[in-house]
Amino acid sequence: MxxxxxxxxxxxxxxxxxxxxxxxxxxxxxxxxxxxxxxxxxxxxxxxxxxxxxxxxxxxxxxxxxxxxxxxxxxxxxxxxxxxxxxxxxxxxxxxxxxxxxxxxxxxxxxxxxxxxxxxxxxxxxxxxxxxxxxxxxxxxxxxxxxxxxxxxxxxxxxxxxxxxxxxxxxxxxxxxxxxxxxxxxxxxxxxxxxxxxxxxxxxxxxHLHRTDIERHYRAAVRNARQRVLIANAYFFPGYRLLRDLRRAARRGVQVDLIVQGHPDQPWVKRATELLYRHLLRAGVNLFEYNDRPLHGKVAVVDDNWATVGSSNLDPTSLSLNLEANVVVRDPAFARHLRERIDHLLEESCERVERPATGRLRSAWIAVRSMVVFHALRRFPVWASRASVRQPKVVPMGSEGP
Missing domain, CATH: 3.30.870.10 (Endonuclease Chain A)
Incomplete structure (x- = not known):
């Protein structure tokens, strides 16, 4: 890393x-x-x-x-x-x-x-x-x-x-x-x-050299969680491996709380994230939509000891394409403070997502759709890494702007 x-x-x-x-x-x-x-x-x-x-x-x-x-x-x-x-x-x-x-x-x-x-x-x-x-x-x-x-x-x-x-x-x-x-x-x-x-x-x-570092920090923290994982992330559509780690954490008894956009600045964000709802809810992940205003945060706390704040969303562009930067902190005092601030959002401005009741035919369609989505997610980092990557241009700005 x-x-x-x-x-x-x-x-x-x-x-x-x-x-x-x-x-x-x-x-x-x-x-x-x-x-x-x-x-x-x-x-x-x-x-x-x-x-x-x-x-x-x-x-x-x-x-x-x-x-x-x-x-x-x-x-x-x-x-x-x-x-x-x-x-x-x-x-x-x-x-x-x-x-x-x-x-x-x-x-x-x-x-x-x-x-x-x-x-x-x-x-x-x-x-x-x-x-x-x-x-x-x-x-x-x-x-x-x-x-x-x-x-x-x-x-x-x-x-x-x-x-x-x-x-x-x-x-x-x-x-x-x-x-x-x-x-x-x-x-x-x-x-x-x-x-x-x-x-x-x-x-x-x-x-180039650090394609998966931020994701690996998230995954390590989730895999080592014993009590609670609390994530608030604006654009949530992560890779297959992080989804799997969140589901496994919930199934072994960790309280996994995920806050996503309920009032998005871009409607497609919510529609994409909703594709994952059923898959996460079935594993026991608690899902909440933040409805006060658009959520733009990228923060998480694990066990009141590990925390991260930064620019990286948990979606394909941030995890596989964009240049991102986070700070990861191991400090109980900071982690508790951040957790309290996120919990304040959860308690005051979030609505819990309930597992929907669906008929057999619709359930089968959702299962097929989810399978396609998850396999696409699993392969996306590989596809992105194979795309041509030229050295980006950094140029001085002229008087007319960039």
Missing amino acids: SSRWVPGNRITLLENGEAYYPRVFEVIAAAEREVLLETFILFDDKVGQQLQQALLAAAARGAEVHVLVDGWGSPDLPASFTQPLMDAGVRLRSFEPARWLFGARVNLLRRMHHKLVVVDGQRAFVGGINYSIDHLREFGPLAKQDYAVELEGPLVGQIQAFCRANVLAPQPARSQWLQRWRAGLARGGVTDTQDGGAVAAFVTRDN
Whole structure:
């Protein structure tokens, strides 16, 4: 796996844009040496403009500022947004800029889905929150529910090395891996922290050396679960192996609670996940739909000891195609706190999914349909790995945007 467990970290949960944006903007604006930021979505709206001002403040203080956005998620930033940043010395880059054919974007797959910030090698932020107003409740019924973490401690050095390799000098995959490994050793202790802090790992997925690392962490935690597995994941359509592990955990007496979207931002998400309902319910998995607003979180807790927060959904694109980044934590205090926050969603805003009563003919159809779906899921990682993977382009952004 790409991870290395590191003790002595301080980890703070940040829920939704209301907690995340003020904190990350404050830390960025106070930067003295370096800001590294990677995000899937950056929009020229209220939130994006606040980020712009924080980046300008960091640059004015003399910090070296690097921003990498995904070319699909952030395809049309106007010059009025990008030019002041470039004039201030901020280095803006776009990962795989959108390619257009007859007015439509065609390079949807293999996106840079990270949401990462590292400031001065002292603090890092990892999670699922983009820079757009739809992560604030004031956006209305479609405002997203999501999570991130702020980190201090030795793990920040690993995240810094990872981001530097991405934004400074993109190289072939094996060279990137070697550079990150060496940089991680050199900078792993850049931040002092008190002994006895949280043990944590920074886990990434790419299309070369670390295709299954995040999924393997999930699977190991579920297989070792003894009391409870609690997962809240926006886009839930995982591979066959993770489904099998969840079913086996439930059958051996572990309480397996899964929260998925009930009020999705994209209707196809719910329809896809519903294909799995019967298969999971029959094994004793407890299914809940979150109905307050669209769920965008990618979090989990196992036995009040293991937890993860990050950008990776549990669906084919995140597990087999996109570039993703999660933090995995072994710390009872953090795990309990995250579990309490997820349980709050479950108790206040979720509806339990009951096993439907169906006739014999319909049951047979569901069984056939499920068999096709599960075999497709089981084979999807293999198909994805065989697809051609060229080195992605990371290009400087011009005055007209990516």
